[in-house]
Amino acid sequence: MAEQDATTVREARSIWTWLFNPFRYIAGGPALSLGLAAIAAAGLVAYFGRARFDGVLDFHTQGEPPFGLAVADGLINWIVMVVLLWAGGRLVSSTRFRALDLLGTQALARWPMAIAALAVLLPGYQRFSLELMGHVADPEFLMEIVSVQAVLAIVVVLLMVIWMVALMYNGFAVSCNLSGGKALGIFVPAIIVGEVISNLLIYRLLPGFFASAGA
Amino acid sequence: MDERLLPIECPSCRAGLRVTRLVCPECGTSVEGEFGLPVLCRLRNEEQALVVNFIKCGGNLKDLARVYGVSYPTVRNRLDALMREVQRLEGVETKEE
Numbered sequence: 001m002a003e004q005d006a007t008t009v010r011e012a013r014s015i016w017t018w019l020f021n022p023f024r025y026i027a028g029g030p031a032l033s034l035g036l037a038a039i040a041a042a043g044l045v046a047y048f049g050r051a052r053f054d055g056v057l058d059f060h061t062q063g064e065p066p067f068g069l070a071v072a073d074g075l076i077n078w079i080v081m082v083v084l085l086w087a088g089g090r091l092v093s094s095t096r097f098r099a100l101d102l103l104g105t106q107a108l109a110r111w112p113m114a115i116a117a118l119a120v121l122l123p124g125y126q127r128f129s130l131e132l133m134g135h136v137a138d139p140e141f142l143m144e145i146v147s148v149q150a151v152l153a154i155v156v157v158l159l160m161v162i163w164m165v166a167l168m169y170n171g172f173a174v175s176c177n178l179s180g181g182k183a184l185g186i187f188v189p190a191i192i193v194g195e196v197i198s199n200l201l202i203y204r205l206l207p208g209f210f211a212s213a214g215a
Numbered sequence: 216m217d218e219r220l221l222p223i224e225c226p227s228c229r230a231g232l233r234v235t236r237l238v239c240p241e242c243g244t245s246v247e248g249e250f251g252l253p254v255l256c257r258l259r260n261e262e263q264a265l266v267v268n269f270i271k272c273g274g275n276l277k278d279l280a281r282v283y284g285v286s287y288p289t290v291r292n293r294l295d296a297l298m299r300e301v302q303r304l305e306g307v308e309t310k311e312e
Contacts, residue, residue: 010284027286095295101288177292 020163021170022108027101035107038114039078043071045117049126053077054202056194057165059116059157061129073202074110080198081168081190082106088186089176097176105171112160112167119156124149165191223257231257254304262297269294 017024023031046052047070051061056077082102089097119125128150132142168191173183224231234250255266272278280290 010282013284023286024289025284025286027288031286095292097288097291101286105288174286174288174292177288177295 020166021174022167023101023105023171023174026104026108027171027175028098028104029100031104031108032100035078035104035110038111039074039107040071042110042114042117043074045114045121046070046073049117049120050129051117051120052202053113054199056081056191056198057161058195058199059113059120059161061120061125063133069202069206072206074113076201076206077194077198078107078110080194080201084190084194084197085172085176085186088190089172089178092182092186093176093178095177101175102172105175106168109164109167109171112163116157116160119153119160122149122153125153220260221256223252223259254301257304258297258300262300265293265297 013025026034042053046059047065047067049061050064051059052065052070053059053073054062082099085106086099086102089102120129124147128145128147131145169183169187172187172190173179176183178186222232232252234252236245236247237250238245255263258266268282269279272282276287276291276294279294280287283290
């Protein structure tokens with residue numbers, strides 16, 4: 001064994017891995033710093049686009065949300081998923097994983113939401129969303145006001161949500177050393193429960209908090 | 216220096232190989248018998264590299280992750296897989312004995 005070159009090990013990095021599983025290369029503290037910056041940036045841009053991340057997988061345009069709410073949404077979505085995935089990971093993983101890795105990977109996984117927030121800044125989408133308010137259930141009206149920019153923004157947002165979910169799953173799988181059925185068996189229920197809890201927190205708890213803070 | 220890799224499994228049936236002859240490179244004396252390979256020698260080359268680098272890093276996973284250019288959980292997952300492989304090989308060894 002000693003005669004074989006055992007230590008030439010630095011592996012080649014692929015663009016696909018960087019895009020869909022960057023956690024192979026980055027996790028823990030650095031991922032947490034970048035992720036929190038991305039969450040804050042996404043919240044800030046969403047605020048200017050009159051949009052909110054009002055749930056783990058949600059991104060909706062709605063009136064004029066207070067600045068604090070727009071940023072707090074992202075933090076709530078992030079921490080809810082971390083808590084659920086941490087609990088699930090502890091339940092089924094045989095590895096002693098670090099909470100810091102889950103905090104970091106789940107924060108960084110939300111970075112595509114910054115792109116989604118940028119997409120809704122498109123003037124065509126802004127006009128579309130303003131005119132749409134109050135006429136959501138009217139398909140004829142919808143066809144009258146839809147524009148290329150509006151469709152583009154909606155497609156970009158959908159793709160970014162899918163990308164985020166893929167990143168969240170890979171971040172969870174790497175952090176907790178899980179794969180296949182075990183990982184999906186925790187991740188899918190965590191997303192569903194997380195969606196419910198984040199909605200409850202965002203629509204029941206946050207408005208009260210901001211009201212009392214402003215009073 | 217001999218650059219050839221030590222074969223650890225039969226190229227035909229994939230069973231683990233055993234050593235039957237050892238030679239002294241100085242005087243040519245040879246010893247014949249049937250000797251099992253130690254667990255570390257039966258690991259794949261990249262697994263042996265992980266063990267060597269782990270020792271070189273003094274058992275520090277953060278340093279090991281830096282050597283490989285990967286994240287902490289990635290290198291920890293590889294070590295976990297290595298632990299399972301060593302346990303599997305030791306299990307096979309026990310059965311063979």
